[in-house]
Amino acid sequence: MLELPEAVVLARQINENISGKRIISTTANHSPHKFAWYTGDPADYNERLAGKTIGTAVAYGGHVAIAADEMIIIVSTGLRWHRPEERLPQKHQLLLELDDRTALTATIHMWGVLFCLRDGEDGGMFDIAAAMKKPSPLTMQFDRTYFDALLQDGATNLSAKAFLATEQRIPGLGNGVLQDILWKARIHPKRQMSTLSAPEMRNMYDAVKSILREMTELGGRDTERDLFGNFGGYVTVLSKNTIGTACPVCDNRIRKEAYLGGSVYFCDFCQA
Ligand SMILES: [Zn+2]
Secondary structure (H helix, E strand, O other), rough: OOOOOHHHHHHHHHHHHHOOOOEEEEOOOOOOOOOEEOOOOOOHHHHHOOOEEEEEEEOOOOOEEEEEEEEEEEEEEEEEEEEOOOOOOOOOOEEEEEEOOOOOEEEOOEEEEEEEOOOOOOOOOOHHHHHHHHOOOOOOOOOOOHHHOOOOOOOHHHHHHHHOOOOOOOOOOHHHHHHHHHHOOOOOOOOOOOHHHHHHHHHHHHHHHHHHHHHHHOOOOOOEOOOOOOEEOOOOOOOOOOOEOOOOOOOOOOOEEOOOOOOEOOOOOOOO
């Protein structure tokens, strides 16, 4: 499942490398996956997309929307671009073969959407529609006033993780990018929002803005792959790569725990 920095990077790489190419054929649901969501029958995807030309790709939260003439392809999972001589992955849920013999594949790991719609058609995608309306943390519209307003409506009872990374409150801010944001803000993932001091609230806001910007500018996180299969250049402090290693600030061991449907990583000493 994509998060904001990686979605922005994928959209940029598609625009730089794939826009303008024509789709020769499409295969959807090649390897059936219980948690792959399509619009309508995946068997119709080829009819809907063959002959269309790839246009502009845009990131919305953790989704990439790729225009293809009057159609739009929306994915929330990793995408890979393959050169003609490259072998395609054995399992994939979406394959676009392009007119220069390159190909684009999407492979679902946990779950993901692989929608194909006529532009403007809703398709009941409430989460995407909502993500499109909410300002991205990478923009100026996402300012301190907007951030503080998110805390209203009963969110003060939530933990820091639940506030930042659930219910798509901040589209594209998921359990992956969350870890370094809270580490930078020096706030424990289980800390209740109502107990944050004014300086801590400021730190949380600053960390959301600065960490997401840094992750995006560096081509995504070093735990995630880009369109070419390369890991991103942002070196994660808290991730599966660093569990058990020393916190770069205090030398304490980085810990991992299951919490709210996913693992949280933290430094006991730095994060209170
Ligand atoms: Zn520490």
